Amino acid sequence: MLDDLEFQKHLDEEWENVISEKKNLWDKHNLRIWALGQSHMDIAWLWRMYQIINKSRITHGKAAWHVKRLPNFSFTYSQPVILDWLRQEEPEMFEKIKEAVETGRFELQGGTYVETDGKIPMGESWCRSRLYGQRWYLKHFNKIAEIEWLPDSFGYNNNIPQFASKSGARYFYTQKITGNFPPDEFPFAHFIWKSPDGSELICYSNNFRFRPLERWHLFGHTRRILKPGEKLECNYFDEDPKSSDKLDDNSVYPEVCLVYGTGDGGHGPTSPEVHQMRYYIRKKYIHGFTTAIDYFKKYEEIKERLPVWNKAELFYNLHRGTLTTQGLVKRMNRYFEWTLTGLETMFAIVDFIQCDITETTEDSEASQDFKDSEQPNTHEILHWLWKDTLLLQFHDILPGSSIPEVYDDCYDIWIDNLEKIKNIKAKLFNKVMSLQKPDSERNTSMDYAATLINPNSYCGKTFVEIDIDKVEDLDLVRNSKTIAVTEEDGTICLAQFIDGRTYDECLLNTTPSILYCGKVDPWSAKSVALTFTGGELKDQTTSFLHENDRNYIFESDHSKIAISKVTGLITEYIDKDLDVNVISKPSNRIEVFRDWFPTEPAWNIGAGYRHMPFTKNDDEIRLKDVRITEQGPVRWCIEVVHVLPESQSEIIQRIFLYSELRGIYFEVYINWKQKDAIVKNHFSFATKSAQIIAEGPYTTEIMTADPDKKFHLEKQRWECCGHTWVAFPNQDNSWGVAVINDSKYGFDVIKDTIGMTLVRGPEYPNPSGYPVEERKKFNKEGPPTHTDQEEHIIQYAIVPFSTKWQYSGFQKYAHYFNRRIISRITNGIENPIISKSDLMGIKVSPSNLEFVSGKKFEEFPERSNEIIIRITENGRRKTQGGIIFPEKLKINDIDFVDLLERPWNERKVTIERNKDGYVKSVSCIWGPHEILSLKLIK
Secondary structure (H helix, E strand, C coil): CCCCHHHHHHHHHHHHHHHCCCHHHHHHHCCEEEEEEECCECCCCCCCHHHHHHHHHHHHHHHHHHHHHCCCCCEEECCHHHHHHHHHHCHHHHHHHHHHHHCCCEEECCCCCCCECCCCCCHHHHHHHHHHHHHHHHHHHCCCCCEEECCCCCCECCCHHHHHHCCCCCEEEECHHHHCCCCCCCCCCEEEEECCCCCEEEEEECCCCCHHHHCHHHHHHHHEEECCCCCCEECCCCCCHHHCCCEEEEEECCEEEEEECCCEECCCCCHHHHHHHHHHHHCCCCCEECCHHHHHHHHHHHHHHCCEEECCCECCCCCHHHHCCCHHHHHHHHHHHHHHHHHHHHHHHHHHHHCCCCCCHHHCHHHHHHHCCCCCCHHHHHHHHHHHHHHCCECCCCCCCCCHHHHHHHHHHHHHHHHHHHHHHHHHHHHHHHHCCECHHHHCCCCEEEEEEECCCCCEEEEEEEECCCHHHHHHHHCCCEEEEECCCCCEEEEEEECCCCCCCHHHCCCCEEEEEEEECCCEEEEEEEEEECCCCCCCCCCEEEECCCEEEEECCCEEEEEECCCCCEEEEEECCCCEECECCCECEEEEEECCCCCCCCCCCCCCHHHCECCCCCCCCEEEEEEEEEECCCEEEEEEEEEECCCCEEEEEEEEEECCCCCEEEEEEEECCCCCEEEEEEEEECCCCCEEEEEECCEEEEEECCHHHCCCCHHHCCCEECCCEEEEECCCCCCEEEEEECCCCEEEEECCEEEEEEEECCECCCCCCHHHHHHHHHCCCCCCCECCCCEEEEEEEEEEECCCHHHCCHHHHHHHHHCCCEEEEEECCCCCCECCECCCCCEEECCCEEEEEEEECCCCCCCCCEEEEEEEECCCCCEEEEEECCHHHCCCEEEEECCCCCECCCCCCEEEECCCCCEEEEEEEECCCCEEEEEEEC
16 A cells, blocks of 8 residues: 555645645744554443443554554554453454553553543542552553543543543543634643642643644644743643743744544544554655654753643533533532542551451451452442443443443443442341440440441531331331431430332432431441330420511521512621621522534533523523422422423422531432423522632642633633532631532632522434444434433532632532442341441641541451551642551551552651550651642551
8 A cells, every 4th residue: 555656645635735835924933744643442431331342442452453564554542441351352452452562652641430521430439540550551461651641522521630640641632622722722732730739741632633743833842842941831720821931932843743533433544544644654744653652751851941831620611511411420420429439538547457467467357358259349349330330421421422322221220320329238237336446335225226327537516317118117207296316415406207208210219218407427437216105395496487578588597588578699608706787789699501512512512601591481491389398307308390391391499408507408309391491590699709619530620700800811711610619708718608519520710709500401323334234223212302301400509608718628528428338227126226436537737737548458358457548638738647546456567659549758747656656646748739649547
């Protein structure tokens, strides 16, 4: 093919008429152009997950073939999970790949388990994705990736440099943000990306194939480097980074890497693509083939002249809708990643406590779990659950941009894994009970108890839901006029029966429960006694709900809240601790807009959607009812019902007001039937915030509140990403309001007002390849045409705080909101009441540090005398902090480790020991949002 004259003529014409059209702009820079083979592979998108195995067999077979036959050809690969599937399904092909990898020209890069979504996964998911991906490379190829390779995610959180650098990477590659076209282009093609803790990656942002040359007139200026001796650190709060006089207008970095190869569904580089590059190399248009690592190492020579993108995300200015599309997918992702983190931490803690190092660790109960060859042990099951969760975080699954058949497959995975989690919880209760001693004094007078496990760092008063799983228990509770909960210190708390709800979507069903407000301790287990009577106990609260012609008015020791009977809006919210009306105008406004976008609607929200509200005629959303549905003694509920006439979609807001808690709590039920629309829930706060802070994966992102005060680049961020909380501090940061939620990500802020994006209804993309034939064969009616046409449940809360946001504690409360008490009701015969136990007993200070997770040591999970714990900084502050360990743990030693659990000695540490030689405390410095992982050894 290479010597075919017609082929050569075609290539010459393409070079002269297309690729080199802008040569007059770049030829003066004496570029050295390199070719790197790669094929982007979407695990699922317009096809289902199982089809990627065949795509992989073809794609990687081609790459291995070219490596073997062409001595200079190079290929970069980036997703361990696909290679693992290929290893299992196509072992002969996998052996050929291993041979190609040994040449050094079939590269293993990436290192995350999948090419994940860059914004939505929680921090622990990023840690696990890097751990499982890099260790898989290490196990099967004896090497790890040095380049984090995420070419197609829809934006990138600002903590990626920390996740990547603490798991073996030095470099980062993307092509996505080159889709930000002028005048909104990202200012740099090559730069140093610094996360809040100070971790750094050298980055190359580069479009694919020949576009770096073809679009030189649009993006050539982004390849400038700094003038010698200059330094430039910038982000969205700088007026115009690309116009900085520190950039050298006469100095474009001359090394250009063309990353080529048919992709999305793999299959590249094809033979014509490879021979095209070989021909251009022969003609000296291209300098030669390169590997990715060889190209990135060239940047080390000019590192001092690279600008720094400082402590900020890489924002992609399209695909904002993917923060909300497929609400059930987002909800289930949040559930699994938070639940798995909590369960695994509790199991590791209990096994660590149970381990008696005076005996061999192989004889411990935890080790026996590993010796059972008939059934997978708990660690293995958790491992599989984590991998399934990470798989579904792929950047076209979690964002909601795949065909409906992909989400049918997700559903099957969820159902299977929910049963596994149910079994793990049962096993955890047995472990906790075996660890504790019965409390004989409390057992004598109480017939029923509930064992409560708090898999969180939150400590303080909150709502506690005790699930009622048995029918006989449910009948007893329903027939009781009064329910009381007796805490371990003898405090008697009034409780309230909350009936379960059943929906058409079974994943939203809730269990009947007993609700009370009590104090929880971090990472703890305890028992409370339950009393059910036909009489009445005196209500000690001073809360009440009354009404006048216009409003329902709720008043407690903490709050005075008025809700309009006419509009359903919150017209007043006096927080008594602050003595402030925390809302600046009537809030809780439900607004619906047309959401028409002609290109990729599942991905995109049109910038002008606010100009297309459902009009004030028959289409306008209508208030149907405002009514009281619960009246204490723990909480009161006011339901606000809206209906959208065009589709008869229904939105029911259940507004919960607690007698003993600050804040307003919401549970929103949406029966969504509307296509091509977007729902916003607006709240306006009296904080006059200059900036708002949104949680990301073990990090925060800061945004300017007033759009008129945003510089050009930040104006693109009109729909942003927040995880479990978004904070509005007042101007002197002495108080503020946090909005916490259990399943939402997309939001906007206009001055004092947040708009939470609740649901969309865009059109699905069309399938490609085999799914088209599947539909013809198996689905005569066809799948749904639009997303989210189903039931949704969303929970969120408005919670004031009274100190600087960094130290106020709402962060841990938001985490509790997402991972609540695990409970089980027992009677005295089945399980005696246990004494209170904070289990691990680890104390972390100051308050902006959080013990976020624990796990077995990955190298030797059968060892119950070793545990990995992770402590993060929550407040974006450099912090001198400490960890105090109780004497009962008998910790012999502590090693700091990286995210791959290798020794990490980059921190000056002070270790204090008690008189017996056991570790008593550790103190060191955390950088802003720094993740420190410690291995505790008995």
